[in-house]
Amino acid sequence: MIQTAFRTRLSSKALLFFAFTLLLFSCKEQAQQTQQPPLIVDFIQLGATNAEVEKKYPGTIEGTVNVDIKAQVTGYLEQIYVKEGDYVKKGQPLFKIKGDVYGEQVNNSKAQLEAALAAQATAKLEVEKLKPLVAGKVVSEMQLKTAQSNYEAATAQVQQAKAGLSSSKINLDFSVLKAPVSGYIGRIPNRIGNLVMPNDATPLTTLSEINEVLVYFSLSEADYISFAKEGGLQKNANSVELVMADGSVYNHKGRLTVASGNIDKMTGSMSFKAIFPNPQKLLRSGGTARVVLKKDFDGVLKVPMGSVKDIQDKFFVFTLGDSSKVAMKPFEVAGKVDGQYIVKSGLKAGEKIATNNIDMLNEGVIVKAVIK
Numbered sequence: 001m002i003q004t005a006f007r008t009r010l011s012s013k014a015l016l017f018f019a020f021t022l023l024l025f026s027c028k029e030q031a032q033q034t035q036q037p038p039l040i041v042d043f044i045q046l047g048a049t050n051a052e053v054e055k056k057y058p059g060t061i062e063g064t065v066n067v068d069i070k071a072q073v074t075g076y077l078e079q080i081y082v083k084e085g086d087y088v089k090k091g092q093p094l095f096k097i098k099g100d101v102y103g104e105q106v107n108n109s110k111a112q113l114e115a116a117l118a119a120q121a122t123a124k125l126e127v128e129k130l131k132p133l134v135a136g137k138v139v140s141e142m143q144l145k146t147a148q149s150n151y152e153a154a155t156a157q158v159q160q161a162k163a164g165l166s167s168s169k170i171n172l173d174f175s176v177l178k179a180p181v182s183g184y185i186g187r188i189p190n191r192i193g194n195l196v197m198p199n200d201a202t203p204l205t206t207l208s209e210i211n212e213v214l215v216y217f218s219l220s221e222a223d224y225i226s227f228a229k230e231g232g233l234q235k236n237a238n239s240v241e242l243v244m245a246d247g248s249v250y251n252h253k254g255r256l257t258v259a260s261g262n263i264d265k266m267t268g269s270m271s272f273k274a275i276f277p278n279p280q281k282l283l284r285s286g287g288t289a290r291v292v293l294k295k296d297f298d299g300v301l302k303v304p305m306g307s308v309k310d311i312q313d314k315f316f317v318f319t320l321g322d323s324s325k326v327a328m329k330p331f332e333v334a335g336k337v338d339g340q341y342i343v344k345s346g347l348k349a350g351e352k353i354a355t356n357n358i359d360m361l362n363e364g365v366i367v368k369a370v371i372k
Contacts, residue, residue, distance in 0.1 A: 039360060041367040043320050043352040044307075048299045051342055053335035054292050056243060059217035059274070061287040063208035065181050070204060072174035073097060074197040077190055077204075084188050087281075088179045088207070095204055097196065099175030102168065109168040113161035120158050123151035183209040184284070208285040213278045215242065216259060217291045218269040232295045240274040241292035244282075250289070252277050297334065301343040307355045308341060315341065318361045320352040320369050328363045 079096035082088055126147045133139045186206035190196060196204065219227065227233050233256065242250035254276035263270050274291050276283065283289070309316040315333055318326040331346030347353075352371065354361060361367070 038324065038366050038368045039357055040370060041318075041326070041357050041361070042355045042370045042372050044304075044355055044372050046301045046303070046343075046347060046349050046351050046353060048349050049302060051297045051300055051302060051335075051337050051340075053295045053297060053337050053342060055223070055295065055335070056290040056292050057217040057219065059215040059289055059291045061283050061285060061289060062214045062216065063183060063210040063285040064212045064214060064275075065183065065207075065209035066285060067180055067183075067207045068203035069094060069177060069179075069207055070200065071095075071097060071177070071196040071198055073099075073102065073171050075099065075101070075175065075195070077192055077194045077196055080188065080190075080192060082185050082188075082205075084185055084205075086185045087183070088185060089182045090179055092179045093176055094179055094185075095177040097175040097177070099172055102172040102175055105168040106165070106172050109161065109165035113158070113165050116154065116157040116161040120151070120154035123147070123154040127151050177204065179207060181207060181209050183207045184281075186285075206285075210278050210281060210283065210285060213276050213283045213285070215254070215274045215276060215289055215291055216271060217274070218264075218267065218271050221263050221268050221270065224263070224270045227293065227295065230295065232293065235296070236293050239294075240276075241294075242274070242276060243290040243292060245288055249292075250276065250283070252279075256293075295335070297342055300334070301347055301349060302337075302340040303331070303343060303347070303353060304355060305336070305339050305341060307353055307358060309358060317347070318354040318358065319347075320354070320367075324366050324369055325364050326354060326361050326367055328361075 075097035077095060078098040081093045081095065088094065127144070130139060130144045130147050134141050134144045184207070186208065188205045189202055190204055227236075236256050238253070238255045240254040240256050242252075242254060244250055254274040256272060256274050259271040259273040272291075303317060307317055309328075314330055316328050316330050319329050321327050329346065332344040334342045334344035336342065352369070354367075355372070
């Protein structure tokens with residue numbers, strides 16, 4: 001019993017000693033932390049300045065004229081005079097459809113016209129023969145009127161035969177398809193011997209005029225209103241830039257125009273087009289590019305991107321407050337340029353922003369500030 005009590009007192013003393021030792025180490029650690037020098041952090045002071053922001057919009061390239069070449073008559077493809085990618089001039093032959101049947105239609109129409117002309121001539125002779133006989137009261141006037149009616153009917157037959165001949169010649173001409181404009185030949189899906197007809201869903205080829213090209217793109221309703229209110233659309237009217245698919249900037253500037261005067265209810269955007277000269281034929285119909293629009297900001301604040309924390313799509317900076325304590329402050333972004341965010345709201349001129357050791361800072365931390 002005495003041994004048990006002794007052991008209990010011994011255990012209690014050991015626990016007290018252990019607790020005292022932990023408390024001593026904790027106090028030493030706190031003292032060491034208290035004695036650590038404050039973190040050295042660089043700060044910049046915000047001041048109003050001017051900025052030019054670029055916004056890029058994806059666009060699709062089209063020629064100023066894009067023509068689907070389709071057969072106007074039914075027949076077998078007899079000749080293909082061009083190759084895919086060729087540049088052709090207006091009026092140049094592209095395809096020939098076997099036109100024997102249309103040639104025979106022309107011959108038949110010519111024969112019908114000749115027969116109609118002969119019938120007209122006979123009817124005219126009959127009228128001329130009856131006129132003096134009516135005047136001498138040898139035949140009745142009714143016979144003359146009948147002859148005149150026959151002549152008029154024969155004349156109508158001549159006009160009808162001429163129209164038939166013209167139609168036959170048009171069909172024969174349609175057997176040779178010619179370029180309606182100058183431009184570049186697109187894909188040619190058909191081959192010699194294929195049957196082609198006017199109602200084919202796929203054209204024989206597509207012809208694109210690309211001395212100038214149109215780049216179609218869309219602005220969101222918010223961007224459109226923002227640009228329009230501040231005159232950005234007028235400023236960009238004749239100085240639009242283009243970034244090509246390889247990332248390089250196109251060496252000609254374009255002019256901006258509205259492609260649709262209304263905002264699309266489905267997409268909430270307005271269509272625009274930029275017109276670019278294309279003397280080297282570098283831009284081709286069907287290609288893609290990004291249209292660059294610029295917007296000026298006067299008297300704005302700029303914050304280096306490296307000094308900003310992005311948390312769940314919200315932007316924060318550390319500002320220097322009283323007693324060298326930092327505060328985490330949110331702000332809104334209006335755009336970005338040259339590695340800096342343009343401040344829309346949340347910050348004001350004169351505030352000091354931390355530019356380094358961002359990941360080591362927290363709300364209320366005391367720092368040694370170095371103002372740059």
